[in-house]
Amino acid sequence: MPPKRKAQAALDDDDFDEVEEEALSDQDTFDKLKQALDPVAMGKRARANHAVDAASFLFKKCDQWDAALKPDHANRPLWVDDAGHIILESFSPIFDEAQDFLINIAEPQSRVSRIHEYTLTPHSLFAAVSVGHSSQEIIDKLERYSKTTLSPSVLVFIEKSTSSFGKAKIVLKKNMYFIESDDASVLQRLLRDPVIASCRADADAGLIQEAAPKLGQMAIPGTKMAGINQPTQAAAPPVEPRPSDMIAALRVDEDEEDVAQVHSFRIEDQERNQVIKRCQDIGLPLTEEYDFNNDFTNTNLDIDLNAHTQIRYYQEKALSKMFSNSRARSGIIVLPCGAGKTLVGITAACGVKKSIMVLCTSAMSVVQWRNEFLKWSNIKPEDIAVFTSESKNLFPRGAGIIISTYTMITSTKNRSHDSAQVMKFIQDREWGLLIADEVHVVPAAMFKKVTYSIKSHAKLGLTATLLREDDKIEDLNFLIGPKLYEANWQELSEQGHIAKVQCAEVWCQMTPEFYAEWLKPSSVQKRALLSIMNPRKFQACQFLIDYHERRGDKIIVFSDNVYALEKYAKKLQKVYIYGGTTQTERLRILENFQHNADVNTIFLSKIGDTSLDLPEATCLIQISSHYGSRRQEAQRLGRILRAKRRNDEGFNAFFYSLVSKDTDEMFYSSKRQAFLVDQGYAFKVITRLEGLEQRPDLAFSTPQDRRELLMDVLLAKDADADEEKIAGDMFGSKFASTGSRAKRKNVARRTAGTLSELSGGQDMAYIEYSKSRNKELKKKGMKNDFLRKLTKVPKK
Numbered sequence: 001m002p003p004k005r006k007a008q009a010a011l012d013d014d015d016f017d018e019v020e021e022e023a024l025s026d027q028d029t030f031d032k033l034k035q036a037l038d039p040v041a042m043g044k045r046a047r048a049n050h051a052v053d054a055a056s057f058l059f060k061k062c063d064q065w066d067a068a069l070k071p072d073h074a075n076r077p078l079w080v081d082d083a084g085h086i087i088l089e090s091f092s093p094i095f096d097e098a099q100d101f102l103i104n105i106a107e108p109q110s111r112v113s114r115i116h117e118y119t120l121t122p123h124s125l126f127a128a129v130s131v132g133h134s135s136q137e138i139i140d141k142l143e144r145y146s147k148t149t150l151s152p153s154v155l156v157f158i159e160k161s162t163s164s165f166g167k168a169k170i171v172l173k174k175n176m177y178f179i180e181s182d183d184a185s186v187l188q189r190l191l192r193d194p195v196i197a198s199c200r201a202d203a204d205a206g207l208i209q210e211a212a213p214k215l216g217q218m219a220i221p222g223t224k225m226a227g228i229n230q231p232t233q234a235a236a237p238p239v240e241p242r243p244s245d246m247i248a249a250l251r252v253d254e255d256e257e258d259v260a261q262v263h264s265f266r267i268e269d270q271e272r273n274q275v276i277k278r279c280q281d282i283g284l285p286l287t288e289e290y291d292f293n294n295d296f297t298n299t300n301l302d303i304d305l306n307a308h309t310q311i312r313y314y315q316e317k318a319l320s321k322m323f324s325n326s327r328a329r330s331g332i333i334v335l336p337c338g339a340g341k342t343l344v345g346i347t348a349a350c351g352v353k354k355s356i357m358v359l360c361t362s363a364m365s366v367v368q369w370r371n372e373f374l375k376w377s378n379i380k381p382e383d384i385a386v387f388t389s390e391s392k393n394l395f396p397r398g399a400g401i402i403i404s405t406y407t408m409i410t411s412t413k414n415r416s417h418d419s420a421q422v423m424k425f426i427q428d429r430e431w432g433l434l435i436a437d438e439v440h441v442v443p444a445a446m447f448k449k450v451t452y453s454i455k456s457h458a459k460l461g462l463t464a465t466l467l468r469e470d471d472k473i474e475d476l477n478f479l480i481g482p483k484l485y486e487a488n489w490q491e492l493s494e495q496g497h498i499a500k501v502q503c504a505e506v507w508c509q510m511t512p513e514f515y516a517e518w519l520k521p522s523s524v525q526k527r528a529l530l531s532i533m534n535p536r537k538f539q540a541c542q543f544l545i546d547y548h549e550r551r552g553d554k555i556i557v558f559s560d561n562v563y564a565l566e567k568y569a570k571k572l573q574k575v576y577i578y579g580g581t582t583q584t585e586r587l588r589i590l591e592n593f594q595h596n597a598d599v600n601t602i603f604l605s606k607i608g609d610t611s612l613d614l615p616e617a618t619c620l621i622q623i624s625s626h627y628g629s630r631r632q633e634a635q636r637l638g639r640i641l642r643a644k645r646r647n648d649e650g651f652n653a654f655f656y657s658l659v660s661k662d663t664d665e666m667f668y669s670s671k672r673q674a675f676l677v678d679q680g681y682a683f684k685v686i687t688r689l690e691g692l693e694q695r696p697d698l699a700f701s702t703p704q705d706r707r708e709l710l711m712d713v714l715l716a717k718d719a720d721a722d723e724e725k726i727a728g729d730m731f732g733s734k735f736a737s738t739g740s741r742a743k744r745k746n747v748a749r750r751t752a753g754t755l756s757e758l759s760g761g762q763d764m765a766y767i768e769y770s771k772s773r774n775k776e777l778k779k780k781g782m783k784n785d786f787l788r789k790l791t792k793v794p795k796k
């Protein structure tokens with residue numbers, strides 16, 4: 001049976017309305033499949049159908065496709081079900097090549113130690129085609145790696161998702177947006193759509209027809225990148241000198257008759273996002289690629305990476321996704337905190353070599369980005385302008401870099417004269433590349449304004465996590481572009497690029513008097529306060545601080561709740577910082593934490609979740625956290641991923657969450673861990689801290705002390721349990737990291753353990769491995785070869 005017929009047969013199940021096989025058009029099939037493969041909708045349908053338990057719906061679709069195992073299935077690493085969910089065995093000998101392939105074509109869902117999960121989505125398949133995979137290649141490779149024959153519905157889904165890709169694109173010409181295609185009928189089809197037609201700027205005109213720009217051959221080099229587990233990419237072919245303009249003009253005359261034609265229509269600037277979204281919705285997604293080598297209109301920017309700058313293999317891999325085919329394609333690169341997103345952005349800027357706009361979330365990050373540009377590239381300081389409330393300069397030459405914040409670009413109220421001048425300068429020109437830092441935190445509405453004000457040929461979004469508790473993350477697909485690359489956190493930590501972290505949840509029994517109060521009907525706030533102030537939790541915190549200080553760790557204790565923060569810190573005689581601490585005091589405390597051997601623990605409210613660069617910190621203890629925020633959990637972990645000591649022999653960073661047993665904290669804690677669990681972190685549960693009871697100086701050790709504490713808590717106002725409200729930047733640029741990027745779903749995995757197991761001895765083997773890996777990487781000497789590849793002019 002041909003795939004389409006088979007797929008239609010496969011559609012005939014209770015997830016769908018009855019479908020008349022013959023009457024179903026390709027578009028119908030695609031729409032149905034798209035709808036059917038949507039995991040959220042599948043979950044809803046299954047629940048509506050009274051699935052046996054909360055997880056049954058996950059397996060339901062698999063039953064529909066009972067393909068037999070291939071005889072050599074043991075040698076193949078993938079299970080692909082008929083809903084496009086893929087399971088990869090990480091213990092397979094060909095895991096590395098299968099992973100590299102899957103990263104290109106599917107969305108990583110979860111990468112725990114032995115089993116990785118991916119999902120095929122239209123976005124991931126569009127991205128796959130855009131980096132050079134044909135639909136046949138995707139199908140052939142999936143089939144090769146799969147233990148069973150691929151299901152017809154998966155084949156149709158891949159074919160349909162990829163076949164419409166690349167038929168039309170959005171281009172920027174003379175500061176105006178055009179939808180362009182070499183096939184006029186594609187544009188006519190788009191214009192028949194009322195939404196797209198209403199966005200047209202030249203409604204009365206016909207299609208514009210002109211000679212296609214004479215481009216280099218579309219030599220898509222595929223997706224094999226130089227990397228640690230792969231052979232280094234073959235040397236780039238010798239760069240051909242570009243013909244002089246005169247010769248080019250002569251050639252155009254000679255070839256006049258064969259000149260390929262492109263057709264286009266103009267759209268209103270402010271409708272750009274709507275058109276892109278609509279085209280995606282109707283299955284004709286627009287590509288946005290910038291052929292920077294052949295842009296002779298915009299002035300070149302004099303920028304290159306410094307000779308000493310060596311980008312890491314995963315930074316190169318990420319950039320290769322953006323720059324295959326000698327063009328810059330818009331999209332998002334996801335790397336963990338501390339993995340070097342800034343250098344990825346800078347390398348992209350060096351590749352494009354046109355005017356660059358960088359947008360950050362805070363003025364501190366602006367300063368940091370500027371410093372990093374100066375550190376890693378040869379850009380002249382005067383070519384980097386900064387646009388913040390304190391500084392409004394412009395670059396003097398035809399091309400340059402402006403670094404600003406989202407707020408500066410989007411706020412419209414009471415602009416000063418200087419600010420209005422800079423905005424006009426920004427709006428009146430074309431930008432080669434827009435780098436959007438921490439893109440997951442930017443509200444969609446704000447980003448829409450950004451794309452209206454800044455006309456850029458390509459956009460690069462950088463983030464540590466595409467996680468939002470609302471579902472707004474989908475918007476980034478049309479506002480910026482598809483996700484081009486997402487790094488594997490565990491792989492980077494095994495290679496020493498980010499710290500290896502041991503995570504633990506410490507279960508603290510409530511004391512009888514606190515639990516008796518907790519059980520009484522009282523406000524949510526009071527209960528929350530009772531859980532946080534549980535004396536046994538306090539003792540666990542005291543014990544862990546002491547344990548880690550003696551090991552030579554520097555510790556950050558996090559508490560969202562300021563009441564608890566003050567109580568804990570004062571009782572333990574430690575310094576603390578919260579929203580109300582003055583800037584001078586904050587800097588003094590942080591300086592001491594970094595350089596004073598007597599200050600090894602600081603308490604931080606949630607102002608320390610983000611934008612804080614303290615590479616000395618090696619241990620985090622969370623005593624109170626904001627409900628189930630997976631993003632906050634990832635952000636907090638990010639504070640120790642950059643630990644300076646990460647490559648020391650036997651080094652481990654530690655992340656503890658103290659949880660009061662049998663309270664709401666247990667539920668929220670496992671929810672918070674879901675994202676990190678998906679990244680392969682295992683949370684050990686510690687139910688008993690060895691040696692705690694024997695400590696003579698334990699706080700709240702007498703019933704009298706505990707009763708007094710309870711009285712304090714009962715007398716506290718409900719407002720004391722509220723979360724801290726914070727506005728604006730927190731720290732001076734000295735301590736600001738560029739990042740607060742954070743991210744996704746599931747239920748946490750827990751294993752039982754003891755504190756001594758966590759102390760790092762069993763990880764010696766890993767550290768040895770990590771060291772040799774780093775040496776290997778150094779030897780490889782990837783010194784800017786990548787940039788040379790990017791800037792090479794394609795053969796004519």
Ligand SMILES: Nc1ncnc2c1ncn2[C@@H]1O[C@H](COP(=O)(O)OP(=O)(O)OP(=O)(O)O)[C@@H](O)[C@H]1O
Nearest residue numbers: 310311312337338339340341342343737738739741
């Ligand atoms: N290729 C590299 N070679 C040497 N150092 C690097 C490289 N890439 C990044 N770094 C360093 O790693 C550190 C972290 O980089 P960066 O601040 O860009 O991380 P990030 O991904 O933005 O993290 P966060 O999300 O926490 O801000 C910086 O000190 C940076 O200089």
